[in-house]
Structures are given as C-alpha cells and as structure tokens.
Amino acid sequence: MKSVLKYIIILLVTVILTLLYGFLIGGEITLLFGFVVFANSMVVLIFFERKFFTKSLIGRIVKIIAVSLLMLSFSISLYNVVNESSWKLIERYETEVLDKEVIGGRNYFNEEELFFISTDGEECSVTIYSKYPHSPGDKIVIDECEGLFGETFYRYRGEAE
Numbered sequence: 001m002k003s004v005l006k007y008i009i010i011l012l013v014t015v016i017l018t019l020l021y022g023f024l025i026g027g028e029i030t031l032l033f034g035f036v037v038f039a040n041s042m043v044v045l046i047f048f049e050r051k052f053f054t055k056s057l058i059g060r061i062v063k064i065i066a067v068s069l070l071m072l073s074f075s076i077s078l079y080n081v082v083n084e085s086s087w088k089l090i091e092r093y094e095t096e097v098l099d100k101e102v103i104g105g106r107n108y109f110n111e112e113e114l115f116f117i118s119t120d121g122e123e124c125s126v127t128i129y130s131k132y133p134h135s136p137g138d139k140i141v142i143d144e145c146e147g148l149f150g151e152t153f154y155r156y157r158g159e160a161e
Contacts, residue, residue, distance in 0.1 A: 021079070041067060082149070085147075086148040095116040096138070097116055100133075112133065119144070140159055141157035
C-alpha cells in the first residue's frame with residue numbers, strides 16, 4: 001500500500017500545484033514552474049525511498065528522475081487541457097499558411113501543423129486533422145482565443161472562402 005500511496009501523493013500534489021499556478025499566476029508556463037513540479041516530485045520520492053536499501057542507488061536515482069519527468073509532462077498536459085476547456089474568443093481573422101508540417105495520419109485524415117502570421121505579427125501554429133492537405137499560400141480562418149488561465153491559443157475554423 002505504501003508504494004501506491006507515494007504515487008497518489010505525487011499525483012495529487014502535481015494536480016494542486018498546476019491548478020494553483022493556473023488560477024493564481026496564469027499565462028504561459030514558466031521554467032520556474034516546471035522546476036517546482038519536478039523538484040516536488042523528486043522530494044516526495046526521495047522521502048519515500050530513503051529506507052529501501054535493497055535496490056541499487058543508481059536504480060533508485062533513475063526511477064526518481066523518470067517519475068519526476070513523467071509528472072512534469074503530466075502537469076504541462078493538464079495545464080493545457082484545463083486552459084482550453086473554457087475560453088473566450090478574442091478575434092477571428094483570415095490568414096495565409098506560411099508552412100506546414102505533416103505529423104501523421106489517422107483513418108484517411110492527416111494531422112498537420114500549420115504555421116501562419118497572427119495579427120500581432122508573430123509566427124504561430126495550429127494543429128489540425130484534415131482529409132485534404134494544405135499547402136503554403138492557402139487562405140485559412142483562425143480563431144484567436146484566451147483560455148481559462150489567460151494563455152492565448154489558436155483554433156482552426158476552416159478554409160477561407
């Protein structure tokens with residue numbers, strides 16, 4: 001039971017830290033926040049692993065680092081999912097595809113990352129699933145949205161008419 005308890009504690013603390021960061025600070029995730037989540041996971045695991053001398057030291061260190069990296073990845077994913085769960089539309093505009101990167105495909109649909117210039121003049125990207133591939137120069141409609149935590153993200157609305 002104790003071995004499962006440490007992972008439950010790490011998971012709960014990671015979720016709480018992520019939500020607190022989102023609601024109190026918000027915006028883009030900072031490197032400092034990533035370090036706090038990583039260090040928190042390491043401290044909890046070190047606390048629980050301190051009495052076990054049967055395993056090798058290198059094995060314990062690798063396990064602690066791997067679980068801490070996994071919790072960091074989970075925290076970033078959770079932050080993005082919760083941020084995009086509730087959003088408001090800032091602006092809808094037509095733009096041109098600068099470049100594209102085909103990531104993969106699923107059941108006749110291609111997963112593409114389209115790069116474009118936002119109204120602020122920054123190069124941004126949006127990931128879409130499309131049956132028909134896009135090419136540079138195509139006109140698309142983009143929604144610029146502000147998420148629950150104040151981070152801006154983009155949604156693909158379709159091809160411009």
